[in-house]
Amino acid sequence: MLIGYARISKSDGSQTLDLQIDALKEAGISENYIYKDEASGSIDDRQDLTNCLKTLREGDTLVVWKLDRLGRNLKHLVNLVQELHDKGVGLKVLTGQGANIDTTTPSGKMVFAIFAALAEFERALIRERTIAGLAAARARGRKGGRKLAISKVQLSLAQAAMENKKTNVNDLCKELGISRTTLYRYLNPNGALRNR
Secondary structure, three states: OEEEEEEEOOOOOOOOOHHHHHHHHHOOOOHHHEEEEEOOOOOOOOHHHHHHHHHOOOOOEEEEOOHHHOOOOHHHHHHHHHHHHHHOOEEEEOOOOOOOOEOOOHHHHHHHHHHHHHHHHHHHHHHHHHHHHHHHHHHOOOOOOOOOOOOHHHHHHHHHHHHOOOOOHHHHHHHHOOOHHHHHHHEOOOOOEOOO
16 A cells, blocks of 8 residues: 655745645545645654554555655664565655655665665764764863763762761752752762762
């Protein structure tokens, strides 16, 4: 079965779904099987896309007008198509730069495999640059990672207060403006610093 998906970025009336819906109907999809979102492609939670993906069954083909209507970025697209492939669902793109993609055909599978290889290459380059950047920062004496959630002054006050067994931890946390979880991330119950 052919299932369609259409998306526009703005719901303020400056864009319409008409062009996409017409193209999907022309491709043989009943309007009852066209899912529509009016949301930016950068938004993770697109309700009709989620519903569309739940509807798809083995042997179905998801049809989109253009590839950019479906995914946020190359990585998202690759993951989405892999998910479809794992379910036994094909993907067909009607127009645009992704129009060669029809994963129900051997040539479409090959084109998508090239996309997947490029996405993997991009991930490897990002990882390589990140590792090199962290090494350069360490060489200059900087440490990576999350900033402390508690200041050194707060930490010293908390240590001194927790050495006294009568200290109420909830009151101490309120006074310092931190949570118990944050406090115990840095200090043991006796006030000694934790190894981090």
